[in-house]
Amino acid sequence: MTLRPVGGTTGERHPRRSNGRHVPDPGATLAPRHRRPAHRRDLPEPDHLLTVPGLPDHHAGQHLDVRVTTYDGRRAERCYSIASAPGEPFVELTVERVPDGRVSSYLVDDVREGDVLEVRGPVGEEFVWRPEWRRPLLVVAEGAGIVPVRAMLRHHRASHSSVPVRLLQVASAAPDLLYRREIMQYATSDEVDVNVAFTGAVPAGWNGYSRGVDARMLAEVAWPPAASPLIYVSGPTRFVDRVVPLLESAGHESGRIRREAFGGSAGSVIAGAGTPG
Numbered sequence: 001m002t003l004r005p006v007g008g009t010t011g012e013r014h015p016r017r018s019n020g021r022h023v024p025d026p027g028a029t030l031a032p033r034h035r036r037p038a039h040r041r042d043l044p045e046p047d048h049l050l051t052v053p054g055l056p057d058h059h060a061g062q063h064l065d066v067r068v069t070t071y072d073g074r075r076a077e078r079c080y081s082i083a084s085a086p087g088e089p090f091v092e093l094t095v096e097r098v099p100d101g102r103v104s105s106y107l108v109d110d111v112r113e114g115d116v117l118e119v120r121g122p123v124g125e126e127f128v129w130r131p132e133w134r135r136p137l138l139v140v141a142e143g144a145g146i147v148p149v150r151a152m153l154r155h156h157r158a159s160h161s162s163v164p165v166r167l168l169q170v171a172s173a174a175p176d177l178l179y180r181r182e183i184m185q186y187a188t189s190d191e192v193d194v195n196v197a198f199t200g201a202v203p204a205g206w207n208g209y210s211r212g213v214d215a216r217m218l219a220e221v222a223w224p225p226a227a228s229p230l231i232y233v234s235g236p237t238r239f240v241d242r243v244v245p246l247l248e249s250a251g252h253e254s255g256r257i258r259r260e261a262f263g264g265s266a267g268s269v270i271a272g273a274g275t276p277g
């Protein structure tokens with residue numbers, strides 16, 4: 001399948017090696033309307049859109065396989081979660097630039113309006129969330145791990161789900177908090193119990209968590225195991241590998257924990273098993 005970004009005018013290509021700077025810019029979005037998305041510190045908002053003609057509707061939590069030919073002429077394929085909810089008119093992807101990352105740097109720095117990318121999908125059943133699953137929902141996400149969660153939260157709202165949702169979002173600092181405005185809206189409207197943990201610098205007057213996820217934090221944020229919540233953990237592999245055992249040690253059944261680990265050049269998916277119903 002071919003994917004054509006919104007806009008349609010083919011921008012001049014700049015086949016430079018643009019990832020040499022390694023500015024820790026946390027995010028930009030594939031095929032944005034802005035010429036230099038990599039320099040936006042204002043993280044993804046709804047103007048980062050892709051049209052995907054003929055893409056079958058997806059389930060919240062699924063991803064696309066995106067195939068590109070990078071500046072050096074090499075072909076590469078990576079997974080990117082779908083950030084938009086099922087039924088929305090556009091499919092949105094959000095790409096966090098990884099230092100030395102071949103595809104993420106290319107997508108953030110070099111893709112222009114009108115470029116054509118190949119995608120396959122939607123794929124991945126293991127990290128899907130459906131509103132008909134009535135169990136309380138806990139999501140724990142770091143970095144770009146929030147991307148599939150954003151689709152879940154939008155789907156939760158659009159489907160008028162009454163399932164209670166708790167979110168623990170982890171970032172190094174406030175500017176790195178993806179979708180922060182949108183997520184704060186969920187918090188202020190009481191739709192989602194939002195908890196944020198900063199592992200680095202905290203904003204002035206911050207009275208939330210200022211450390212990495214630990215057992216005490218999870219005990220405070222999560223429902224008790226007796227409430228049988230469905231738990232989704234996503235983010236860098238080292239994050240997922242640390243959080244899941246903490247949840248299991250706290251008594252949460254492995255079968256109710258779904259995980260999606262980003263990291264490593266092959267972009268492996270580690271899926272939790274179990275029937276959520």
Ligand SMILES: Cc1cc2nc3c(=O)[nH]c(=O)nc-3n(C[C@H](O)[C@H](O)[C@H](O)COP(=O)(O)OP(=O)(O)OC[C@H]3O[C@@H](n4cnc5c(N)ncnc54)[C@H](O)[C@@H]3O)c2cc1C
Binds near residue numbers: 102103104144267268
């Ligand atoms: C199911 C799934 C969904 C994903 N969804 C998203 C998404 O929505 N947004 C998004 O930005 N990414 C997402 N990813 C990660 C994405 O697929 C790529 O792995 C990521 O963009 C890095 O690719 P790259 O080619 O830039 O890095 P590579 O060239 O493959 O790697 C360069 C170096 O960075 C390290 N590395 C790779 N990935 C990471 C990482 N995530 N964090 C830290 N170091 C890393 C590698 O080990 C290597 O040392 C997802 C991955 C999976 C498996």
